[in-house]
Amino acid sequence: MAYPPTGVWLWATRNKEQGRGNTMPTLGIIGSGNIGSAVARLAVAADIDVVIANSRGPQSLADLVEELGSRATAGTVEQAASAGETILLSIPLTAYSSLPAELLRGRTVLDTGNYYPHRDGRIGELDAEKMTTAELAQQLLPGALLVKAFNNILAHHIPQLARPAGAPDRSALPIAGTDQGAKTRAAELIDRLGFDTVDAGTPGETWRFEPEAGAYTRIYLADPSVPVERMLEAPAAPLSADELRAALQASERVKVAERTF
Numbered sequence: 187m188a189y190p191p192t193g194v195w196l197w198a199t200r201n202k203e204q205g206r207g208n209t210m211p212t213l214g215i216i217g218s219g220n221i222g223s224a225v226a227r228l229a230v231a232a233d234i235d236v237v238i239a240n241s242r243g244p245q246s247l248a249d250l251v252e253e254l255g256s257r258a259t260a261g262t263v264e265q266a267a268s269a270g271e272t273i274l275l276s277i278p279l280t281a282y283s284s285l286p287a288e289l290l291r292g293r294t295v296l297d298t299g300n301y302y303p304h305r306d307g308r309i310g311e312l313d314a315e316k317m318t319t320a321e322l323a324q325q326l327l328p329g330a331l332l333v334k335a336f337n338n339i340l341a342h343h344i345p346q347l348a349r350p351a352g353a354p355d356r357s358a359l360p361i362a363g364t365d366q367g368a369k370t371r372a373a374e375l376i377d378r379l380g381f382d383t384v385d386a387g388t389p390g391e392t393w394r395f396e397p398e399a400g401a402y403t404r405i406y407l408a409d410p411s412v413p414v415e416r417m418l419e420a421p422a423a424p425l426s427a428d429e430l431r432a433a434l435q436a437s438e439r440v441k442v443a444e445r446t447f
């Protein structure tokens with residue numbers, strides 16, 4: 187069944203009709219690409235201030251912050267990393283080692299990263315399944331309170347599926363991490379952005395919703411059998427928390443070394 191995209195602004199209107207005040211602290215966003223900008227749009231629509239950064243510097247973000255409006259500021263990576271208690275990290279895995287890890291220490295960091303060998307190069311520990319991408323990220327960012335989130339949904343499905351709290355057709359996203367407080371903060375933020383969450387366990391269990399696994403992006407497709415080359419245009423359909431739990435439970439560990447993308 188095709189599902190009509192609601193769009194961020196319709197979602198924002200419904201959110202405002204519910205009379206939600208601006209009680210969320212500023213969100214730092216590192217990475218202004220597909221996922222970072224999609225989450226930034228939901229954040230400003232939910233009356234959350236954002237400081238957003240990329241690799242090229244604040245001046246390159248002029249058009250995006252103009253589109254996002256007065257709640258958005260372009261910053262350096264350091265400014266985004268220290269903008270608030272919670273940061274969305276949405277950059278290629280290979281760039282993690284360039285981040286100011288000390289600034290992220292003790293902060294809740296929603297980590298959207300996936301491992302694509304064609305982009306990141308082959309990473310032996312991941313190919314050997316000695317660790318998940320989430321565990322590698324924690325090694326690279328010691329002391330950051332990492333919560334894996336937004337890594338199992340296609341960027342263009344994020345605005346299509348965002349709904350106010352309590353909407354009958356709300357979708358759920360998995361979160362995983364070690365620190366319970368950070369998971370709670372991540373769940374509160376994601377709720378405000380328009381999604382329910384399902385606790386998918388520890389960083390070691392995130393293989394269940396990493397690329398190719400059973401709880402990865404296809405579960406949000408209106409037609410899950412759509413060929414891979416059409417996935418970027420294919421519409422989304424809501425996925426309930428119970429359906430997500432079932433997909434996580436049924437997921438099987440994939441052979442990362444055989445990944446060809």
Ligand SMILES: NC(=O)c1ccc[n+]([C@@H]2O[C@H](COP(=O)([O-])OP(=O)(O)OC[C@H]3O[C@@H](n4cnc5c(N)ncnc54)[C@H](OP(=O)(O)O)[C@@H]3O)[C@@H](O)[C@H]2O)c1
Binds near residue numbers: 239276279
């Ligand atoms: N696209 C999806 O549907 C999707 C879905 C799930 C998960 N993911 C994962 O989420 C992450 C982001 O994906 P994306 O599609 O949003 O990527 P993208 O569109 O390629 O954007 C990547 C962003 O990261 C920034 N960046 C790169 N190196 C950086 C550095 N050293 N410091 C600061 N910023 C840096 C880039 O800055 P510049 O613009 O200045 O180059 C860009 O804004 C990736 O790990 C990806 O695997 C993507």
